Amino acid sequence: MEGRYEPGARLVEQRIAEQFALSRTPVREALRTLEAEGLVLIEPNRGATVRSLGVEEVVDLYGLRARLEGYAAELAAERHDDADLAAIDAGIADFGAAVEAEPGDTVEQTRALDAANRRIHGAVVAAARHRQLDQLLARTVDAALVFRSFRAFRPEQTRQSHEFHQLVRAAVAAREPARAGALMVEHILQGRDVLLEGLRSAQA
Structure with a gap:
């Protein structure tokens, strides 16, 4: 929402986990929650990205x-x-x-x-x-x-x-x-x- 991750940016679990000193499990759950809220898109073989809007x-x-x-x-x-x-x-x-x-x-x-x-x-x-x-x-x-x-x-x-x-x-x-x-x-x-x-x- 604040633009730190721009639309279309990849959200790599490992990098985010390291950034916030977390394991990958809570990061993965957070990304699923964001997907349900329409903020993140998760695709097979591509992972999570910030949703882009047309x-x-x-x-x-x-x-x-x-x-x-x-x-x-x-x-x-x-x-x-x-x-x-x-x-x-x-x-x-x-x-x-x-x-x-x-x-x-x-x-x-x-x-x-x-x-x-x-x-x-x-x-x-x-x-x-x-x-x-x-x-x-x-x-x-x-x-x-x-x-x-x-x-x-x-x-x-x-x-x-x-x-x-x-x-x-x-x-x-x-x-x-x-x-x-x-x-x-x-x-x-x-x-x-x-x-x-x-x-x-x-x-x-």
């Missing part, structure tokens, strides 16, 4: 996520209570603090942005009061992709993301489902466009 896969994943989260925002505008708004506000405050943090360890800042972002979006989904939708999003949102998009964000794009969170929150609080859903869709597609820009540059 443009079409990113488009498909984000298209589905945008529609599901847009619907969640619509429902949240109809069903939220004060506690839901407080949870969204807490995430927005954390995100804002990460945005305003002094330049330093970019990985740490990305982790803070990612954690706050998950808190905001999780609070919106919780406010939707729709268990099946929650389960669908848990399987649809690709955590590694979201993290990569924050790594690729320029400062102005990070600030734009912060503004989107506040606009979505305002529409939810005002009980405006159509506006909340449209803003959420636009916000999700912003992250998609940043990822696609990076993929196309790498291919070029």
Whole structure:
């Protein structure tokens, strides 16, 4: 997720075991877990590699996520209570603090942005009061992709993301489902466009 192993890089059990002072058995189990989570690809006679993503896969994943989260925002505008708004506000405050943090360890800042972002979006989904939708999003949102998009964000794009969170929150609080859903869709597609820009540059 943090890019120490680039997409397509081979993950050699012995090297990783030596790096972390482990035997190969826990490394092998960890790679199987990462394969189940969609982060690693294990192929016969080739071993494990970091999963590579194509443009079409990113488009498909984000298209589905945008529609599901847009619907969640619509429902949240109809069903939220004060506690839901407080949870969204807490995430927005954390995100804002990460945005305003002094330049330093970019990985740490990305982790803070990612954690706050998950808190905001999780609070919106919780406010939707729709268990099946929650389960669908848990399987649809690709955590590694979201993290990569924050790594690729320029400062102005990070600030734009912060503004989107506040606009979505305002529409939810005002009980405006159509506006909340449209803003959420636009916000999700912003992250998609940043990822696609990076993929196309790498291919070029």
